[in-house]
Amino acid sequence: xxxxxxxxxxxxxxxxxxxxxxxxxxxxxxxxxxxxxxxxxxxxxxxxxxxxxxxxxxxxxxxxxxxxxxxxxxxxxxxxxxxxxxxxxxxxxxxxxxxxxxxxxxxxxxxxxxxxxxxxxxxxxxxxxxxxxxxxxxxxxxxxxxxxxxxxxxxxxxxxxxxxxxxxxxxxxxxxxxxxxxxxxxxxxxxxxxxxxxxxxxxxxxxxxxxxxxxxxxxxxxxxxxxxxxxxxxxxxxxxxxxxxxxxxxxxxxxxxxxxxxxxxxxxxxxxxxxxxxxxxxxxxxxxxxxxxxxxxxxxxxxxxxxxxxxxxxxxxxxxxxxxxxx
Amino acid sequence: xxxxxxxxxxxxxxxxxxxxxxxxxxxxxxxxxxxxxxxxxxxxxxxxxxxxxxxxxxxxxxxxxxxxxxxxxxxxxxxxxxxxxxxxxxxxxxxxxxxxxxxxxxxxxxxxxxxxxxxxxxxxxxxxxxxxxxxxxxxxxxxxxxxxxxxxxxxxxxxxxxxxxxxxxxxxxxxxxxxxxxxxxxxxxxxxxxxxxxxxxxxxxxxxxxxxxxxxxxxxxxxxxxxxxxxxxxxxxxxxxxxxxxxxxxxxxxxxxxxxxxxxxxxxxxxxxxxxxxxxxxxxxxxxxxxxxxxxxxxxxxxxxxxxxxxxxxxxxxxxxxxxxxxxxxxxxxxxxxxxxxxxxxxxxxxxxxxxxxxxxxxxxxxxxxxxxxxxxxxxxxxxxxxxxxxxxxxxxxxxxxxxxxxxxxxxxxxxxxxxxxxxxxxxxxxxxxxxxxxxxxxxxxxxxxxxxxxxxxxxxxxxxxxxxxxxxxxxxxxxxxxxxxxxxxxxxxxxxxxxxxxxxxx
Numbered sequence: 086x087x088x089x090x091x092x093x094x095x096x097x098x099x100x101x102x103x104x105x106x107x108x109x110x111x112x113x114x115x116x117x118x119x120x121x122x123x124x125x126x127x128x129x130x131x132x133x134x135x136x137x138x139x140x141x142x143x144x145x146x147x148x149x150x151x152x153x154x155x156x157x158x159x160x161x162x163x164x165x166x167x168x169x170x171x172x173x174x175x176x177x178x179x180x181x182x183x184x185x186x187x188x189x190x191x192x193x194x195x196x197x198x199x200x201x202x203x204x205x206x207x208x209x210x211x212x213x214x215x216x217x218x219x220x221x222x223x224x225x226x227x228x229x230x231x232x233x234x235x236x237x238x239x240x241x242x243x244x245x246x247x248x249x250x251x252x253x254x255x256x257x258x259x260x261x262x263x264x265x266x267x268x269x270x271x272x273x274x275x276x277x278x279x280x281x282x283x284x285x286x287x288x289x290x291x292x293x294x295x296x297x298x299x300x301x302x303x304x305x306x307x308x309x310x311x312x313x314x315x316x317x318x319x320x321x322x323x324x325x326x327x328x329x330x331x332x333x334x335x336x337x338x339x340x341x342x343x344x345x346x347x348x349x350x351x352x353x354x355x356x357x358x359x360x361x362x363x364x365x366x367x368x369x370x371x372x373x374x375x376x377x378x379x380x381x382x383x384x385x386x387x388x389x390x391x392x393x394x395x396x397x398x399x400x401x402x403x404x405x406x407x408x409x410x411x412x
Numbered sequence: 413x414x415x416x417x418x419x420x421x422x423x424x425x426x427x428x429x430x431x432x433x434x435x436x437x438x439x440x441x442x443x444x445x446x447x448x449x450x451x452x453x454x455x456x457x458x459x460x461x462x463x464x465x466x467x468x469x470x471x472x473x474x475x476x477x478x479x480x481x482x483x484x485x486x487x488x489x490x491x492x493x494x495x496x497x498x499x500x501x502x503x504x505x506x507x508x509x510x511x512x513x514x515x516x517x518x519x520x521x522x523x524x525x526x527x528x529x530x531x532x533x534x535x536x537x538x539x540x541x542x543x544x545x546x547x548x549x550x551x552x553x554x555x556x557x558x559x560x561x562x563x564x565x566x567x568x569x570x571x572x573x574x575x576x577x578x579x580x581x582x583x584x585x586x587x588x589x590x591x592x593x594x595x596x597x598x599x600x601x602x603x604x605x606x607x608x609x610x611x612x613x614x615x616x617x618x619x620x621x622x623x624x625x626x627x628x629x630x631x632x633x634x635x636x637x638x639x640x641x642x643x644x645x646x647x648x649x650x651x652x653x654x655x656x657x658x659x660x661x662x663x664x665x666x667x668x669x670x671x672x673x674x675x676x677x678x679x680x681x682x683x684x685x686x687x688x689x690x691x692x693x694x695x696x697x698x699x700x701x702x703x704x705x706x707x708x709x710x711x712x713x714x715x716x717x718x719x720x721x722x723x724x725x726x727x728x729x730x731x732x733x734x735x736x737x738x739x740x741x742x743x744x745x746x747x748x749x750x751x752x753x754x755x756x757x758x759x760x761x762x763x764x765x766x767x768x769x770x771x772x773x774x775x776x777x778x779x780x781x782x783x784x785x786x787x788x789x790x791x792x793x794x795x796x797x798x799x800x801x802x803x804x805x806x807x808x809x810x811x812x813x814x815x816x817x818x819x820x821x822x823x824x825x826x827x828x829x830x831x832x833x834x835x836x837x838x839x840x841x842x843x844x845x846x847x848x849x850x851x852x853x854x855x856x857x858x859x860x861x862x863x864x865x866x867x868x869x870x871x872x873x874x875x876x877x878x879x880x881x882x883x884x885x886x887x888x889x890x891x892x893x894x895x896x897x898x899x900x901x902x903x904x905x906x907x908x909x910x911x912x913x914x915x916x917x918x919x
Contacts, residue, residue, distance in 0.1 A: 095912055100912055103745065151793075295914065
């Protein structure tokens with residue numbers, strides 16, 4: 086028996102569906118011409134450094150043409166770890182993570198060993214646009230691997246956990262931590278089976294966690310209890326994410342932040358079409374928060390003020406009070 | 413946003429109302445039936461006569477179809493730029509006559525007619541029962557004829573039996589006597605059979621007509637025989653040795669006279685384009701009668717040449733399929749691989765029929781995926797890889813066609829209707845999806861695409877829908893309006909009621 090939820094319930098919870106997201110959230114707040122700033126990860130990196138002064142993972146190099154692959158392979162021979170990404174990739178596709186070396190071989194996050202020819206193949210595919218939006222020819226970028234905060238180590242299996250914050254005009258609406266699982270193949274993508282942990286906007290503590298749309302309480306592979314999770318450096322993360330709207334000119338985006346052991350929060354990438362699973366992870370709808378956020382935006386221009394108002398309004402205690410009033 | 417919503421609402425509402433209004437007007441005031449009570453297959457037969465002129469005036473004479481051939485002519489059109497034109501009517505036949513003093517170039521004249529089968533008994537009247545003249549036969553020929561006829565007479569008890577045996581010997585293609593007679597006579601099979609019939613004392617004449625096939629472009633006249641056997645005239649088909657008038661045979665000319673004569677021209681040819689429309693006769697008749705009264709009707713699809721009519725018949729169904737895709741994606745929330753790929757599959761299914769088409773699709777994509785998984789080890793550039801997949805797909809299609817033909821499964825020959833490039837891209841996408849997200853996702857997206865394709869096929873092959881889109885093309889505006897509205901639909905998708913099922917606990 087399939088359990089469904091009635092549209093009425095969803096509406097009363099303020100859950101946003103795909104159609105509404107596309108028309109009312111993305112279509113209305115994000116101008117097409119600004120998309121390339123987030124779709125092209127090199128541009129994102131550039132403006133993050135230039136305009137926002139935001140820390141990003143170190144760029145080791147870019148491969149734009151096939152003939153550059155050989156010299157590139159020589160260049161990374163001395164690197165212990167790195168990540169190869171398509172510059173215009175989407176949905177976590179085509180990301181190759183090398184965590185260590187074994188002689189001539191490279192060790193993937195899963196522990197599998199690969200060699201030069203596998204990397205060559207991967208870059209060839211990337212350049213041909215296999216992983217990219219609309220199949221356009223693309224470039225491959227190589228970044229330093231995040232040495233992520235040990236506080237989060239237990240929450241992710243073979244991958245870097247990242248924190249997705251959805252921000253509207255400098256107001257953080259909702260946040261979740263995405264933890265890679267064995268099933269998601271080390272990728273922090275909910276669609277592929279990663280665990281999403283909803284986070285309290287006020288404190289960075291976990292609210293709820295889901296995997297494949299079903300509520301879970303512990304990490305399926307590491308067994309870490311998710312209910313007590315507390316993301317460190319929470320205020321910094323919010324501040325970083327909230328500054329991305331002004332930086333890109335996009336009103337409604339998802340900022341993916343990682344916590345580096347040394348440098349603290351870093352911007353990994355931005356997404357102009359953030360997914361909706363974050364609502365299940367938070368057990369809350371985006372629409373009600375959007376209405377409040379619009380009021381906050383109207384009330385003040387000060388970035389810090391917007392964040393603090395958001396923390397007040399969207400904090401777990403307030404949310405709990407609203408929920409009971411619904412019941 | 414409110415403004416844009418209202419704007420779209422007004423435009424969409426206007427389009428929907430205009431489309432429906434025009435449809436209702438045509439249906440109520442002009443009497444075109446919305447829900448046709450009886451469908452009849454109306455064939456539009458377009459005859460195309462072309463020739464290269466020689467010196468002097470040109471005169472083209474085309475015998476027109478027999479009046480009592482069991483078909484009713486709805487209307488006739490003659491197209492002939494710059495020719496003088498008359499229809500010469502004699503007691504028992506009609507002929508179209510095109511004449512011109514000088515013709516300088518390769519020239520084509522047209523005769524178009526719409527006919528439907530009356531199911532009336534086709535009784536030939538006052539046909540001459542005289543034996544046709546035999547050509548002068550050599551002694552060996554005469555002996556061979558004599559021997560062959562005697563042989564068959566011995567095996568049969570009646571004229572009917574004799575004729576059936578004769579046809580079978582000719583159709584089988586491995587009778588020594590037949591081969592000898594044919595090689596000695598230097599005549600066509602039909603003529604050879606006629607001579608033998610005459611030799612055996614059975615009167616016969618030619619039947620020329622068109623084997624009707626929907627969508628055929630360059631059909632030519634086929635020749636049958638009619639023989640007077642045991643007191644009746646019976647049609648004989650030399651090609652497959654069948655007796656009796658074949659189904660969907662449009663009799664053009666009974667008797668031995670030429671169908672087409674061209675004076676002052678050479679290399680003349682007569683070809684036919686055929687389109688079948690399942691329409692209520694009432695619709696066509698009322699359209700024809702009123703098209704001069706109402707300009708609206710004169711500007712209908714029926715005013716177009718046959719070939720274009722056939723194309724539009726298919727084109728007008730595509731918007732309906734598009735609506736199905738939009739609905740399934742926006743309201744139901746089914747994910748498909750490629751937005752409009754399902755429509756292309758549905759179009760192919762119309763040609764192949766549902767089950768055969770699905771089987772072919774699954775076999776081609778399955779085998780393609782298997783081969784593609786090998787290609788992915790070879791580290792090829794994307795474009796060459798897709799090109800390789802295109803070639804593999806074509807090879808697979810050829811293999812399916814040949815193997816099934818050898819096995820006698822003719823339906824699988826329709827494999828050619830599948831769009832090759834689309835199949836190749838489908839295989840490529842599915843294969844990537846498999847590597848990236850696993851077989852599960854391939855199953856979901858592939859299944860979604862097929863489901864949408866099947867739904868689109870079911871809608872497109874529905875006779876009621878076909879009738880509406882073809883006779884009331886203004887309904888496309890209504891469809892456009894509905895699709896515009898769906899483009900502004902912000903409600904939940906059906907699939908989201910499952911996706912957000914965990915939220916139920918909160919409520």
